[in-house]
Amino acid sequence: MAEKIRCDACPVLCYIADGKIGACDRYANHGGNLVRLDPLTVVSTSAVPFLDGEWDGDIVQGYRRFVTAVGAGTTYPDYKPAPFIVSQEIDGVDMVTVVTEGIFSYCGVKVKIDTDRHIGAEGAVVRVDGEAIGHVTTGEYGSKMLSLGGVDHLTGGSKAEGRVTCDALLRLCNREPVELQIDEGARVVVQAGQPPVINGAPERLMRVGCGSAAIGMFARQWAPLVDEVVVVDDHITGVLSEHQAGRMLGVPATGIKVKGRRSTPGRYFQVAEPGTGWGGTNVDDPLTILKPSDPKVAWPGLRLLMISTTGEQWGYFELDAELVPRPADAPAAVLASAERLAENCEPSLCSVLFMGGAGGSLRAGVTDNPVRLTRSVKDALTHVSCGGVSAYVWPGGGITVMADVLHMPSNAFGYVPTPALVAPIEFTMRRSDYAALGGHMDQIRPVADVLAQARQVAGDGSDPAAARNFRWGLR
Amino acid sequence: MSGPVAARLGDRLHLQHGPIDLIIGCDPGARAAAFAAAMARFASVLGELVAERPALRVQGAAVQGPVARRMAAAVAPHRVFVTPMAAVAGAVADEVLAAMRAAAPVTRAYVNNGGDIALHLGPGHSFRARIAGLDGADLGLVDVQAGQGIGGMATSGLGGRSLTMGIAQSVTVLAPCAATADAAATLIANAVDVPGHPGIVRQRACDVVPDSDLGQHLVTRFVGGLTGAEVALALSGGAAEARRMQAAGVIHAAILCLRDRVEVAGHPAYFLERSAAHA
Numbered sequence: 085m086a087e088k089i090r091c092d093a094c095p096v097l098c099y100i101a102d103g104k105i106g107a108c109d110r111y112a113n114h115g116g117n118l119v120r121l122d123p124l125t126v127v128s129t130s131a132v133p134f135l136d137g138e139w140d141g142d143i144v145q146g147y148r149r150f151v152t153a154v155g156a157g158t159t160y161p162d163y164k165p166a167p168f169i170v171s172q173e174i175d176g177v178d179m180v181t182v183v184t185e186g187i188f189s190y191c192g193v194k195v196k197i198d199t200d201r202h203i204g205a206e207g208a209v210v211r212v213d214g215e216a217i218g219h220v221t222t223g224e225y226g227s228k229m230l231s232l233g234g235v236d237h238l239t240g241g242s243k244a245e246g247r248v249t250c251d252a253l254l255r256l257c258n259r260e261p262v263e264l265q266i267d268e269g270a271r272v273v274v275q276a277g278q279p280p281v282i283n284g285a286p287e288r289l290m291r292v293g294c295g296s297a298a299i300g301m302f303a304r305q306w307a308p309l310v311d312e313v314v315v316v317d318d319h320i321t322g323v324l325s326e327h328q329a330g331r332m333l334g335v336p337a338t339g340i341k342v343k344g345r346r347s348t349p350g351r352y353f354q355v356a357e358p359g360t361g362w363g364g365t366n367v368d369d370p371l372t373i374l375k376p377s378d379p380k381v382a383w384p385g386l387r388l389l390m391i392s393t394t395g396e397q398w399g400y401f402e403l404d405a406e407l408v409p410r411p412a413d414a415p416a417a418v419l420a421s422a423e424r425l426a427e428n429c430e431p432s433l434c435s436v437l438f439m440g441g442a443g444g445s446l447r448a449g450v451t452d453n454p455v456r457l458t459r460s461v462k463d464a465l466t467h468v469s470c471g472g473v474s475a476y477v478w479p480g481g482g483i484t485v486m487a488d489v490l491h492m493p494s495n496a497f498g499y500v501p502t503p504a505l506v507a508p509i510e511f512t513m514r515r516s517d518y519a520a521l522g523g524h525m526d527q528i529r530p531v532a533d534v535l536a537q538a539r540q541v542a543g544d545g546s547d548p549a550a551a552r553n554f555r556w557g558l559r
Numbered sequence: 560m561s562g563p564v565a566a567r568l569g570d571r572l573h574l575q576h577g578p579i580d581l582i583i584g585c586d587p588g589a590r591a592a593a594f595a596a597a598m599a600r601f602a603s604v605l606g607e608l609v610a611e612r613p614a615l616r617v618q619g620a621a622v623q624g625p626v627a628r629r630m631a632a633a634v635a636p637h638r639v640f641v642t643p644m645a646a647v648a649g650a651v652a653d654e655v656l657a658a659m660r661a662a663a664p665v666t667r668a669y670v671n672n673g674g675d676i677a678l679h680l681g682p683g684h685s686f687r688a689r690i691a692g693l694d695g696a697d698l699g700l701v702d703v704q705a706g707q708g709i710g711g712m713a714t715s716g717l718g719g720r721s722l723t724m725g726i727a728q729s730v731t732v733l734a735p736c737a738a739t740a741d742a743a744a745t746l747i748a749n750a751v752d753v754p755g756h757p758g759i760v761r762q763r764a765c766d767v768v769p770d771s772d773l774g775q776h777l778v779t780r781f782v783g784g785l786t787g788a789e790v791a792l793a794l795s796g797g798a799a800e801a802r803r804m805q806a807a808g809v810i811h812a813a814i815l816c817l818r819d820r821v822e823v824a825g826h827p828a829y830f831l832e833r834s835a836a837h838a
Contacts, residue, residue: 088769093577094576094577094578094605095577095605095606095609096577096578096605096609097609098770099769099770100769101769104767104768104769106578107577107578107720107768107770108577108578109578109720110578260562260564494564494566495564
């Protein structure tokens with residue numbers, strides 16, 4: 085008989101004997117494994133059917149339900165059919181959804197953090213409680229990217245590293261906040277769907293564009309108001325009078341000189357060091373990125389606007405008799421243009437995409453012939469979703485998927501002490517295609533059978549069973 | 560380890576942490592401030608209880624925290640075996656409701672902790688709760704009005720997560736606060752019993768739930784066939800216990816259900832409907 089286990093899912097720390105449940109009724113000891121018992125979750129899919137005849141105002145009409153794997157349980161030890169194999173007629177097609185919770189030791193999350201601030205160098209180690217759980221990966225437009233988890237951190241390192249990694253992934257996937265420390269970088273609190281908190285300060289806006297792009301977008305508005313604009317950006321700082329946009333608007337040269345390395349006219353790299361100041365630089369006083377003005381070109385009274393890529397920081401200056409920029413009261417129109425730039429920035433958010441590979445054993449819960457499931461997915465006869473959210477399936481071998489956790493039902497993920505994540509995964513296909521791939525046809529139940537025991541939640545409008553998801557449904 | 564989580568369910572707020580699930584409602588005027596206060600208070604409740612758990616599992620031990628003191632106070636009037644844990648659900652509901660009332664001018668609010676409900680009804684407001692059998696059968700409707708002195712409603716019995724020493728399907732108690740109702744419902748449900756009946760399977764609590772505060776006390780695992788006379792006998796035992804509590808001023812009323820028979824102890828006015836079959 086398996087021994088009692090200590091459940092560490094909450095502070096109560098229940099001591100659970102084999103076959104028993106914890107105080108919460110949510111976790112149980114199943115042969116020495118801690119398993120989740122949350123009710124099976126069903127999401128309502130498809131929007132109000134305005135197009136299908138007269139709408140009578142009943143928003144329930146036309147809704148159909150999609151049985152997610154959240155709370156379904158797993159197939160472990162793998163030779164068993166998936167816990168729920170349900171059938172449903174959808175638009176005249178008999179569809180089958182195979183629903184299981186997969187135990188993923190090959191899994192992780194990709195995190196996109198909308199910020200210009202420097203949070204750490206590419207390749208820098210990301211830590212939680214001192215344990216390495218991933219790294220900073222190649223940046224994307226207006227965003228920093230993290231790659232967290234993966235088998236090497238989950239099971240390839242020390243016991244503590246695996247436990248901390250699993251816990252951080254679980255919390256990120258369940259849309260809870262997690263504080264990350266990046267080696268020689270920032271302390272960042274990441275929560276799916278929320279702004280990042282960088283070194284204690286919540287980020288507000290995502291840049292409207294790089295410094296050069298900002299010049300291009302707002303040149304026409306700035307040219308009549310001021311003589312020079314410098315958009316401070318760690319990536320590309322833009323200078324209006326030198327930039328192609330300023331030239332085409334006939335903005336005369338100003339003699340304002342910017343530090344850094346000139347890329348093309350009006351575009352400068354490395355005007356300062358990366359940091360958490362203006363535009364992702366370490367600059368708090370923008371005048372520090374200026375060299376002395378060219379006395380042959382500049383003139384006393386020259387009007388200079390300096391602004392960051394989000395418009396959150398800006399300053400208005402005028403050159404004095406010695407051609408030194410002095411802070412001055414900004415005309416109302418300049419103030420309005422700074423606000424216009426900020427208004428064009430999108431809110432800064434953290435996005436968390438779960439990524440995992442459905443291994444051989446999980447596929448056995450779907451069919452006796454696991455490779456046929458892989459082929460069926462590649463052939464677009466089988467659609468893969470995670471918690472009712474359509475998943476992106478990577479090309480190449482295996483069934484490696486990515487899905488946005490933001491739109492999944494709450495607490496869609498669990499874990500096992502392996503350590504590994506327990507993630508919902510559903511395979512939807514025509515009944516005939518399920519038979520063809522060797523499915524467990526005798527296990528199919530009508531969807532109505534499982535609704536009584538399920539928790540029902542509203543979906544996000546995505547519909548894993550929609551015909552457009554399948555090769556045969558493409559028009 | 561998961562921390563406390565919150566979610567909006569339409570106009571209601573759902574808070575969960577470990578074994579605690581609260582569904583909270585509040586009048587629209589005070590809702591935003593009251594929900595914020597509920598979330599703030601809820602954040603540390605489970606941690607406080609876990610810190611004092613050893614004392615809370617012993618009858619008569621001294622406790623410190625505000626929720627723990629509510630639990631101890633709720634079981635204090637009773638002279639039979641009962642630990643403060645019998646009032647944990649109600650006490651959490653009372654504590655969160657108190658935090659909401661301290662933060663906002665609440666006129667009508669409830670905190671429902673898995674069926675143990677703390678209530679605040681300002682003048683002119685009422686609260687209704689339907690009693691269902693374990694099979695979903697409708698057993699009646701409870702109606703509570705402002706000014707009746709009822710601040711809590713709790714249910715114990717064979718359903719739900721807790722163990723019971725009796726055989727009641729459910730005992731619903733109306734009392735001045737949810738913690739008091741919770742403890743009383745537990746004890747009245749224990750008193751609904753046919754001692755020595757061969758059809759009732761009992762087991763030591765520690766063999767069912769290793770951590771149980773009930774230790775070696777026998778708890779009910781299965782109730783076999785009962786004659787009408789046995790059902791009536793069991794209900795009358797529970798009702799007598801409920802009337803003793805009502806006479807002592809501990810509770811207002813209790814509604815006892817067994818095999819779809821319903822018995823009301825205390826003031827019957829709270830119990831609005833019951834279908835004829837159960838009369």
